[in-house]
Amino acid sequence: MTESFQNAQSSDRTRPRKQIHLGAHFPGVNNTTVWSDPDSGSQIEFSSFVHLAQTAERGLFDFFFLAEGLRLREHRGRIHDLDVVGRPDTFTVLNALAAVTDRLGLAGTVNTTFNEPYELARQFASLDHLSGGRAAWNAVTSPDAFTGENFRRGGYLERERRYERAAEIIAVARLLWDAWAPDAVEADPATGRFLREGAVEAFAYLGAQFDVSGTFNVPRSPQGHPVIFQAGDSDQGREFGASHADVIFSRHTEHADAKAFYADVKDRLGRHGREERDLLIMPGVSFVLGDTEAEARENAEEVRRKQVGPQTAIAFLEQVWGQDLSHLDPDGPVPEFDPETADVHITRGRVRHQQDQSSIAQRWKAIADAKELSIRELVIETTARLQLVGTPASVAAQIDDYVQGDAVDGFILVPHLTPGGLDRFVDEVVPILQERGSFRTEYTGTTLRDHLGLAPAPTKRGTPQ
């Protein structure tokens, strides 16, 4: 990241400094989250969520973010047991966090395949009311029958229909959020009317995925429409984000790649009648701090070793080779033999990259040969995701340069440790970002839309002033 940081100067020095947006990701159910550290706390007790949310609010973050997965991951036909596992219900935790925070946005992933729009629109409108306008929905599509085994609709969605369903569920949700006029509640003792006559409109929607009609029973919420996040990355996914989302939770973190993604998605906005400021690009990124650059690098290596323990290294290798490799020594060499069968996915319930396994195996073998790496060293090397590594000052500079260089609008920070993993960032990096004039020194608004600089949600009758 240091190299790209050199290249990341803002192209236009005359414009005002862009303001950085920051989200705090609750450590996830995967091997990024280090559980073997003595400072690793509970992954499920409410106190852990409170700690991270209150730390993020102390750091004036835009939002807290909670991911979701609706079936426990399996590896070789059994529940994967090496990573942190166990997570709460998104809505319930976010509503409870609304009680212990005042301004922090509350964002959560909720699946578009295994929820129905009336219920889901109601849950987000409720969260928005109960948090005073801080709700955000990361609308994630899921096609898989594996997860479907936990749900009524069972079955699954054909892959090509998942964006159709996501688009329709958001369309219905917006219809419902607009059903009550902003001034529907009159509550005037003089007229005796609680509701203004005709201020709640019935809805009817007929599409390929939904055939629903009736009347919404939740008054319009403070933000009108909660903020919508989206994470899709395919051409279809980018188009969906450009047309529907307020924030893209992106995977593009390497500087040039991030910049290309940023330009591509922002370019698409015009076609949907939207402006640059209507959509924020925020990649997820982890970070490791140290008092010196050398110490930070050492810390990062230590974190990587904890993330990829001996058993985890073998599990990753098995994923690529598609077979049981438990007899191999994780500190020994990478196997000479090829993956037994092409495209056998022995891990289920996690996001996969669309790449065929034998070519990954070839690439891994080449890297291991070239660098003389053991299995574990290889997995540490190949599964590394971009991290911000450095002193607080250099990490602040990296973040700022990404933002000023139009590679991102901000970052969703993913700590390694629950619940204290964000503490040092807030104490030491945030003040430097503030000194650079790139990050707020107080909340200036009350809603998440305010924090993100998004325009108020339009109503049926036009844009509110």
Next chain:
Amino acid sequence: MTDRDLHLGVALAPAGHHPAAWRLTEDRTRLWNPGTYAAQAKTAAAARLDFIAVDDSFAPPSGLVRETQGTLDAVAISARVAPVAAGIGLLPTVTTTHTEPFHTSKAIATLDYVSSGRAGWEAKVSDTAAEADHFGRKAVAEPEELYAEAEDAVEVVARLWDSWEDDAVIRDLPTGRYIDRGRLHYIDFEGPHFSVKGPSITPRPPQGQPLVAVRADADAALGLAARRADIVRIAPGNPDAAHTRRAAVRRAVADAGRDPDRVAVLADLVVHLADTDAEARKGLEGLDRAAGRPWRPNAALFAGTPEALADLIGRWHRDGAADGFTILPAALPSDLDAFANRTVPILRESAGFRREYPGATLRDTFGLDRPANRYAGTVTR
């Protein structure tokens, strides 16, 4: 519970249960502010009431413009007040007809986590075509079928709560294992309405099994209540009706092979309180005039003084008409304030109502042990 402790819950509502109660509230255009519910919950917790109940449904607003309209999600409200109202149980209604049992299970488990063991839920069916149209997936069914589906949902929710054993997280450094997968269990439920594989994504909640409440006014609901409920809600019009219904519930519980003394039968009681009987009645008449129609709630209605209410509650309880009550304040927060500050202190003297919570959990409040896990010791396939 064999000593028949008095149990008292209160049903929250933004302005009160009378449809025109918004007329009496101060912040009437902002009824859905979190502060509204938090204040009510705190009052109830300060009085050491057993629980707050939050009703819910997917039904459309009535459209009657003179009456309070609009409802928020009940689990959301319960979660929002959990961290600020200590000690009190949280009993949101969750419907079973159009919802996913998997979501319900993790939502209530999570409510149990954020409240450190104070969660329960009231299972309710959606029996109108309007609700079915909001989902557009199936037609409205007969009550027998709706309750059969509800019973399956309650079963799935309960199995999912047990799908993690309490000690499933082991953090074993030598083997690199965070969990012992042998202590996680597939529930493999298959029924006519849904199949659910499991395990839950949420570890077993603090209480093991949060409480289950069922309203058993309809005969179609009696089987579900008898087999599954820890709390049975009834809405009798008078003490005789209460007596009869409570006896029927207890018989059904015994027939289902359970101990009736471990199931609390609580009567709904709508209250409007004032310093004199006449004033209370006048207040209700005023609300009826504001609504433009007389209000006939589907439960006994008490309008009178807080002292007379204490007398009535003590009498019903003593006579075995009910194990306690769910109070539905006609106007909020005033009727809850009067109940908490004036009626409850009398009941402490006259009916032995608690001064402090007996423990940290809602199960403790109802004298119920933390149950063993049904899957403990069984082998995961």
